[in-house]
Amino acid sequence: MKKQLRSINGKISWLKRQKNELESKRNSLADRRENFEEEVIMRLVQNSLGELHSEDRGMMQENIDKIFSRMLELPEDERLLVANFLYHSGIISGCSGFGSYKSPTTCGGCHEGRKNVAALKLDHLVKFMGDRQYRIPREVFQQALSRVSLKYQSSLNQINAEIEKLDSELKKIREKLGSLKKEKELWQKLADTTDSISPSSTLFDFLLNFSKYIEEVKVVEPDIAVIQTSRSEWGGSGGIGYFDQITVYFYGQTEMEEWQWRDRYSASRDRWDLRIHGIGQVKIEADDIVEVRVELINNKYGNRWAIFHFEKVEQKDKPAQLSDEQQEKFKDQVEAEIEKIMARLNESWNLKPKMLASYPAGITMPRGTPAYVPYRAPHLKEKIVRADIGIAAWVTEEQIDHRESTPQMRYELYVMKFGKNPRVVLEDHSYEYEGSAVIAIVSLEADKVVANTRHGKKVIDLS
Numbered sequence: 001m002k003k004q005l006r007s008i009n010g011k012i013s014w015l016k017r018q019k020n021e022l023e024s025k026r027n028s029l030a031d032r033r034e035n036f037e038e039e040v041i042m043r044l045v046q047n048s049l050g051e052l053h054s055e056d057r058g059m060m061q062e063n064i065d066k067i068f069s070r071m072l073e074l075p076e077d078e079r080l081l082v083a084n085f086l087y088h089s090g091i092i093s094g095c096s097g098f099g100s101y102k103s104p105t106t107c108g109g110c111h112e113g114r115k116n117v118a119a120l121k122l123d124h125l126v127k128f129m130g131d132r133q134y135r136i137p138r139e140v141f142q143q144a145l146s147r148v149s150l151k152y153q154s155s156l157n158q159i160n161a162e163i164e165k166l167d168s169e170l171k172k173i174r175e176k177l178g179s180l181k182k183e184k185e186l187w188q189k190l191a192d193t194t195d196s197i198s199p200s201s202t203l204f205d206f207l208l209n210f211s212k213y214i215e216e217v218k219v220v221e222p223d224i225a226v227i228q229t230s231r232s233e234w235g236g237s238g239g240i241g242y243f244d245q246i247t248v249y250f251y252g253q254t255e256m257e258e259w260q261w262r263d264r265y266s267a268s269r270d271r272w273d274l275r276i277h278g279i280g281q282v283k284i285e286a287d288d289i290v291e292v293r294v295e296l297i298n299n300k301y302g303n304r305w306a307i308f309h310f311e312k313v314e315q316k317d318k319p320a321q322l323s324d325e326q327q328e329k330f331k332d333q334v335e336a337e338i339e340k341i342m343a344r345l346n347e348s349w350n351l352k353p354k355m356l357a358s359y360p361a362g363i364t365m366p367r368g369t370p371a372y373v374p375y376r377a378p379h380l381k382e383k384i385v386r387a388d389i390g391i392a393a394w395v396t397e398e399q400i401d402h403r404e405s406t407p408q409m410r411y412e413l414y415v416m417k418f419g420k421n422p423r424v425v426l427e428d429h430s431y432e433y434e435g436s437a438v439i440a441i442v443s444l445e446a447d448k449v450v451a452n453t454r455h456g457k458k459v460i461d462l463s
Contacts, residue, residue, distance in 0.1 A: 099136030319446035390418025
């Protein structure tokens with residue numbers, strides 16, 4: 001397994017370098033987009049003045065008559081913007097901006113500024129502002145810039161297209177990095193397991209889908225594994241109930257059992273002898289039915305055995321396998337359906353009311369802190385796609401109601417099979433003080449999905 005970890009670490013390092021390079025390019029383009037108007041003005045100045053434009057301010061001042069002569073050939077909007085650039089670059093004089101001056105006045109800058117406006121035939125844009133102050137309004141400059149920028153719209157469109165392309169590439173890299181990190185975590189868990197055997201690709205994919213719930217895993221054979229997980233439940237009364245769970249994977253078949261070792265309401269009903277501290281020996285006996293015996297370790301009260309039954313592999317009808325092309329098509333269809341469902345939930349969320357805000361007791365919130373806040377935004381809680389057998393499941397979460405500052409959350413479990421539309425097979429909702437509703441996918445097969453709920457394990461027949 002060290003070999004797999006080294007390979008994954010190499011891929012992660014390479015993808016991170018790719019990601020950093022693409023992010024650097026994107027940031028550069030984003031800066032160009034943000035400062036596009038400045039780029040438009042610079043390109044306008046360079047294109048309109050040609051060889052008369054120079055980094056040498058003194059040389060440009062010496063050629064100011066030629067520059068003005070060339071500027072008079074420009075459309076009014078371009079002339080105004082170039083003149084404003086020359087003023088802010090210190091090439092021509094004025095007072096508080098191009099087209100700004102006082103009259104009457106003894107200020108040399110004001111006289112020079114008024115002279116420049118007249119020389120460039122832009123004096124009709126000047127407005128009287130009161131108290132001897134004359135100025136070209138700021139909105140006149142902005143409107144001119146907006147009109148001129150349209151000539152360079154293709155450049156802006158190209159920047160936006162490049163940013164969009166980079167965003168797409170970065171999204172794929174981030175998704176790949178997320179998948180590799182999950183694989184790395186799973187291989188580390190497998191490496192930490194004594195006498196662990198490398199899983200088959202099918203078993204590895206199964207474990208990968210549920211890796212965030214796995215506390216311990218023991219691979220007995222490439223297609224047989226024992227997995228330890230847990231769950232808890234709570235509500236408006238009592239404490240927290242804790243459950244330990246064992247799932248056995250046997251050639252694509254799964255069975256799960258759970259034991260409650262801590263009671264929500266009374267410590268006298270706690271069963272610490274049912275606590276699972278690890279997975280011990282695993283024994284397999286095959287007759288008409290395969291029996292898998294799992295030793296459950298309890299460090300204080302002694303170990304015990306749990307028994308799971310499965311059909312023989314040759315007796316079990318294997319689900320149809322999709323071709324590589326069909327698998328890719330199915331993945332795309334799943335993403336499209338999820339996108340439609342989330343769009344519908346978000347559209348509904350935008351129409352929902354606000355609820356009373358909840359802040360920590362005893363703390364005075366700053367002035368202006370809102371008394372009401374929006375509903376929680378819906379999101380995709382988890383997603384499992386078994387493209388090899390053409391089945392996928394996912395869980396959505398949304399807030400559907402509130403009582404004062406307490407939200408009521410709803411979870412829906414969707415299942416989608418290849419060539420069919422998705423359907424909701426399980427739903428749960430509750431106010432948070434009643435015990436938060438929860439649906440977490442434990443396993444997914446062609447004919448059933450197993451989920452953890454606040455009421456325990458739920459097996460849903462999909463046949």
